[in-house]
Amino acid sequence: MTLSDTIAGLLGLNANDPLQFFIAAIIASAIVGTFMLVNVAIAGPWAKRKITAAFTDRIAVNRIGPFGLMIIVADAVRLLSKELIVPEKVDRPAWDLAPLIIAGSALFGFAVIPMGSGVQVADPEVGLAYVFAVASLASIGLVMAGYASNNKYSMLGGLRAVAQNLAYEIPLVLTGVSVVLFAGTLRMSEIVAAQTETLVTIAGIGIPSWYAFVNPFAFVLFLVANLAEVGRNPFDTPEAPTEIVAGYQTEYSSVYFVLMYLGEFIHIFLGGAIITTIFLGGPTGPVLPGIVWFLIKIWAVFLFTQWARSALPRVRIDQLIEIGWKGMLVLSFANLVLTAIIVGVIA
Numbered sequence: 624m625t626l627s628d629t630i631a632g633l634l635g636l637n638a639n640d641p642l643q644f645f646i647a648a649i650i651a652s653a654i655v656g657t658f659m660l661v662n663v664a665i666a667g668p669w670a671k672r673k674i675t676a677a678f679t680d681r682i683a684v685n686r687i688g689p690f691g692l693m694i695i696v697a698d699a700v701r702l703l704s705k706e707l708i709v710p711e712k713v714d715r716p717a718w719d720l721a722p723l724i725i726a727g728s729a730l731f732g733f734a735v736i737p738m739g740s741g742v743q744v745a746d747p748e749v750g751l752a753y754v755f756a757v758a759s760l761a762s763i764g765l766v767m768a769g770y771a772s773n774n775k776y777s778m779l780g781g782l783r784a785v786a787q788n789l790a791y792e793i794p795l796v797l798t799g800v801s802v803v804l805f806a807g808t809l810r811m812s813e814i815v816a817a818q819t820e821t822l823v824t825i826a827g828i829g830i831p832s833w834y835a836f837v838n839p840f841a842f843v844l845f846l847v848a849n850l851a852e853v854g855r856n857p858f859d860t861p862e863a864p865t866e867i868v869a870g871y872q873t874e875y876s877s878v879y880f881v882l883m884y885l886g887e888f889i890h891i892f893l894g895g896a897i898i899t900t901i902f903l904g905g906p907t908g909p910v911l912p913g914i915v916w917f918l919i920k921i922w923a924v925f926l927f928t929q930w931a932r933s934a935l936p937r938v939r940i941d942q943l944i945e946i947g948w949k950g951m952l953v954l955s956f957a958n959l960v961l962t963a964i965i966v967g968v969i970a
Contacts, residue, residue: 780870790947
């Protein structure tokens, strides 16, 4: 039973009536969206700084509120109160829509992610295909932002972003398809259910059949491709402050900059949610509730992305594209073929 069904039952709505079920789905979406936005609000202004400071032996935010947590509120007030500066000769409709597309595309992806027992807005048969499709819409927003800003650095950032996403999105999807071959389904809840068995028992400890253990090569490929998709080192060339100021987001300020920044972190958490679902058993785990395990796993992925940001040097754009097309694409096809052979032999 999905969260939409549960809410419909609690409110006495008829789940078979399209309008009433739509109301329940909107409420469920608002709950899940708010839940993820709270995590992003903690991660962006506060956790990112604390984690980076720990990696680089520096002191992070610690003055505003306990542990510096009130920096979240201070940053929100500071950024939202700034003047929204609109550069001359921008393509205004595209310039206005780009931040909304970048942030919204990631939020739509959480609709099919199982976060715990009954905590899932919808569970369509094509769940994994849906989440890849809506996440890829961010590429349109990045190109729109770069083109519409009427700034050569923004334009370069937008071109880099779409080139990077094309180079790494194909390996990302192909690696996801290898999981589908194992699970035999695109439905997210069934992919999670397929990972609940015990893979092997060592010294009395059962190792779960998470696809990260079943196919660690695919797991590593997906992690690397995900870093490129969310623009974390060594794949942050679309923003590259030492080369192109801030890339596609150079001309954005005030609430629009907040949306761009928010979109970046929502996509990081969506990437973590996808990795958690298809490789790390989703919300399954001992003792603790499923939603707690889900949070632990997506925050672990976030921690990995922040480690990469602090530890790995940026690669040049030509190197980045070469890694994607000549390295990741070949390896992802090899992984897909090998997985098909293994599944065929076992079946």
